[in-house]
Amino acid sequence: MRDAPPRGKDAAPLRCGHRHLSKPPNHGGHVAILETHDFGKRYGRRRRWALRHLDLSVPEGSITALVGPNGSGKSTMLKAWVGFEPPTEGHLTVDGIDPWRDRSAALMRIGYVPQAPSLYRELTVAEHVAMAAAYRPAFDPSVARRRLDDLSIPLTSRADELSGGQQAQVGLALALGTRAPVLLLDEPLASLDPLARREFLHVLVDAVHADGATALLSSHVITDIEQACDHMLVLGGGRMLLDLSIAEAISEHRVIDGDLTAEAADASGRAVGLTLIGVFPGPANERLSLVRAAEGRGRPATLEEVVLGHLSAARMPTAPGADRERAA
Amino acid sequence: MNLGQVRLALRLHRFELFAFGVTLVGLTVAAIVVSAELTRLRPDPACLAFDGSAQSAACERALEAFYQVQGYGAPILTALLFVSLAIGIFLGVPIVARELERGTARLAWSIGPSRSRWFLANVLPVLAIVVILTYLAGIGIDRYFAATTPNEDMANSFTGFGLRGGLVASRGVFIFAIAVAVGAIIGRSLPAVIIAALIVTIGLVGGERVNQRILESEAVVVPIEQDTAGALYVGQRFKLPDGTLAGWEYFGDSGGYDENGEPLYPMVNLIVPGTQYHLAEAREALALAAGTLVALLIAGVAVTRRRPG
Numbered sequence: 001m002r003d004a005p006p007r008g009k010d011a012a013p014l015r016c017g018h019r020h021l022s023k024p025p026n027h028g029g030h031v032a033i034l035e036t037h038d039f040g041k042r043y044g045r046r047r048r049w050a051l052r053h054l055d056l057s058v059p060e061g062s063i064t065a066l067v068g069p070n071g072s073g074k075s076t077m078l079k080a081w082v083g084f085e086p087p088t089e090g091h092l093t094v095d096g097i098d099p100w101r102d103r104s105a106a107l108m109r110i111g112y113v114p115q116a117p118s119l120y121r122e123l124t125v126a127e128h129v130a131m132a133a134a135y136r137p138a139f140d141p142s143v144a145r146r147r148l149d150d151l152s153i154p155l156t157s158r159a160d161e162l163s164g165g166q167q168a169q170v171g172l173a174l175a176l177g178t179r180a181p182v183l184l185l186d187e188p189l190a191s192l193d194p195l196a197r198r199e200f201l202h203v204l205v206d207a208v209h210a211d212g213a214t215a216l217l218s219s220h221v222i223t224d225i226e227q228a229c230d231h232m233l234v235l236g237g238g239r240m241l242l243d244l245s246i247a248e249a250i251s252e253h254r255v256i257d258g259d260l261t262a263e264a265a266d267a268s269g270r271a272v273g274l275t276l277i278g279v280f281p282g283p284a285n286e287r288l289s290l291v292r293a294a295e296g297r298g299r300p301a302t303l304e305e306v307v308l309g310h311l312s313a314a315r316m317p318t319a320p321g322a323d324r325e326r327a328a
Numbered sequence: 329m330n331l332g333q334v335r336l337a338l339r340l341h342r343f344e345l346f347a348f349g350v351t352l353v354g355l356t357v358a359a360i361v362v363s364a365e366l367t368r369l370r371p372d373p374a375c376l377a378f379d380g381s382a383q384s385a386a387c388e389r390a391l392e393a394f395y396q397v398q399g400y401g402a403p404i405l406t407a408l409l410f411v412s413l414a415i416g417i418f419l420g421v422p423i424v425a426r427e428l429e430r431g432t433a434r435l436a437w438s439i440g441p442s443r444s445r446w447f448l449a450n451v452l453p454v455l456a457i458v459v460i461l462t463y464l465a466g467i468g469i470d471r472y473f474a475a476t477t478p479n480e481d482m483a484n485s486f487t488g489f490g491l492r493g494g495l496v497a498s499r500g501v502f503i504f505a506i507a508v509a510v511g512a513i514i515g516r517s518l519p520a521v522i523i524a525a526l527i528v529t530i531g532l533v534g535g536e537r538v539n540q541r542i543l544e545s546e547a548v549v550v551p552i553e554q555d556t557a558g559a560l561y562v563g564q565r566f567k568l569p570d571g572t573l574a575g576w577e578y579f580g581d582s583g584g585y586d587e588n589g590e591p592l593y594p595m596v597n598l599i600v601p602g603t604q605y606h607l608a609e610a611r612e613a614l615a616l617a618a619g620t621l622v623a624l625l626i627a628g629v630a631v632t633r634r635r636p637g
Contacts, residue, residue, distance in 0.1 A: 082438050084636055104441040112438035118431040122340060134332040135440030135449075174439065 032057030038090035065225040066218040068235035074218035111175030115186040117167035119159035126155035144177030165196025183215040222304040236314035256298035260289040278313030333449035356468035362401035366475035412465040420507025428515035433636035462500030484602040485558030498616040505623035512630035558602030
């Protein structure tokens with residue numbers, strides 16, 4: 001089994017949140033701690049592919065958001081890294097280890113927070129911590145207990161007496177107690193109210209800062225992602241649509257009122273450097289076009305608009321802009 | 329496996345353990361109390377050896393009191409037998425199936441790097457409880473049979489074969505292992521309980537038939553007058569002049585009797601002597617232990633390979 005990578009102050013410096021986004025991380029310059037290579041997953045031989053031909057890497061020390069609509073394969077992706085789902089084709093690695101070949105070694109590098117709260121309702125919070133310590137030699141109960149104390153979550157409470165937000169926090173505390181270099185969080189915010197989401201993300205960001213870990217967080221709450229993450233992967237239609245830092249995603253896209261499909265298809269569109277990504281409905285159901293451009297027409301795109309534009313492109317595979325973007 | 333893991337495993341199943349523990353211990357105690365009372369009321373052997381002639385008033389009183397208590401004991405024995413079988417299913421199925429159903433397997437299997445260790449730490453403590461409880465039930469049933477058949481040496485008797493003594497524990501553990509495996513494969517408690525019950529029924533009935541065939545092959549011929557108390561009765565045959573044995577069907581319509589209803593040839597009994605009881609018991613226990621190991625192995629493989637839901 002390989003040794004765990006250096007932690008804490010010996011680990012790579014962490015760039016996280018907007019405070020550090022003036023210079024976006026150079027993806028290519030980072031060591032990738034989570035990778036997939038031509039990864040494909042299909043449930044049953046006759047079913048459609050959930051994911052296919054996926055090549056992605058998550059930079060070490062980042063908080064990366066995995067974004068996509070329901071059924072886009074976010075959970076499948078995370079479960080594959082945890083060793084819960086075997087790839088149908090290709091392979092994937094956690095810190096260089098294929099979880100399907102050496103699940104134990106891969107798991108020792110992962111702290112996982114499942115999609116739904118997966119706590120034992122018969123056990124108290126303290127018993128959950130004891131259980132984790134009993135089953136994982138490297139688990140540090142003091143880390144988990146400190147996090148729970150900070151949030152005033154009583155250790156003597158049974159799991160079924162906790163609110164959804166508290167249960168999610170217990171899940172996160174257990175994952176942090178593993179002191180694993182990689183945290184995989186499968187839509188932990190989905191069932192939380194805005195305040196609980198904010199608290200959860202604060203704990204996550206602080207912990208990742210303190211430990212120098214890498215976090216991959218699947219979610220479709222874009223505002224939360226913008227607060228906490230520095231990198232974003234967008235999945236749609238079973239493939240990767242976008243792999244950028246949050247700063248790049250915002251600075252490289254603009255929104256123009258109206259449907260620019262026809263204009264973008266025209267030769268004049270290309271002449272002015274207009275690359276249409278996708279057309280999506282605005283708040284008043286007006287048509288908005290997302291284009292890849294640093295400046296020029298329209299206004300800067302929000303992160304939500306960037307995601308919407310790319311997802312709409314994935315739903316309209318014949319859109320000329322989408323084709324060009326994909327080809328590029 | 330450490331003490332913390334054992335404590336947590338037992339805590340996770342504390343409701344079933346408590347319910348079945350109290351029920352089985354209660355029934356066992358009741359069976360032992362009834363057995364003690366039956367022993368105290370045991371009638372004179374002459375009263376029990378009823379030959380059709382009129383009984384003395386003392387015998388009739390003694391027998392009435394004895395059979396009255398035996399009547400109280402019968403439902404206890406039935407319940408003890410049923411619960412000693414059911415405990416395996418109801419404690420075995422949830423060990424993996426409930427974890428999959430409730431999604432807790434996702435937490436447990438992502439925190440602990442070894443699913444095999446998790447499996448053993450969850451199965452072995454409950455298995456130990458099943459062994460203890462079913463063994464106690466076996467002792468209770470043993471006592472009851474001994475009290476109701478006072479003229480037999482239970483250590484050398486096929487009376488209640490397979491339903492008493494150590495075989496109750498062997499059978500309980502076998503059922504438990506099947507239930508764990510079915511729960512691990514199916515991943516849902518209720519269907520797993522039903523399917524495990526079906527498999528166990530088929531397995532036990534099939535095993536019983538195989539065991540019966542083996543025992544029949546080991547039967548010995550004894551004169552019909554010989555006392556066969558404690559022996560396993562296999563059948564009755566006619567002994568032909570050349571020494572071969574023949575059943576009624578051999579003689580066609582006459583059935584082997586003359587016009588006066590007397591047998592054409594001397595009749596003999598086929599029995600497995602009670603002295604063979606320990607051998608038969610050990611053989612069945614060994615077969616059940618092998619089945620238990622196979623089932624637990626299948627369950628372990630299912631746990632290490634399956635998705636956590």
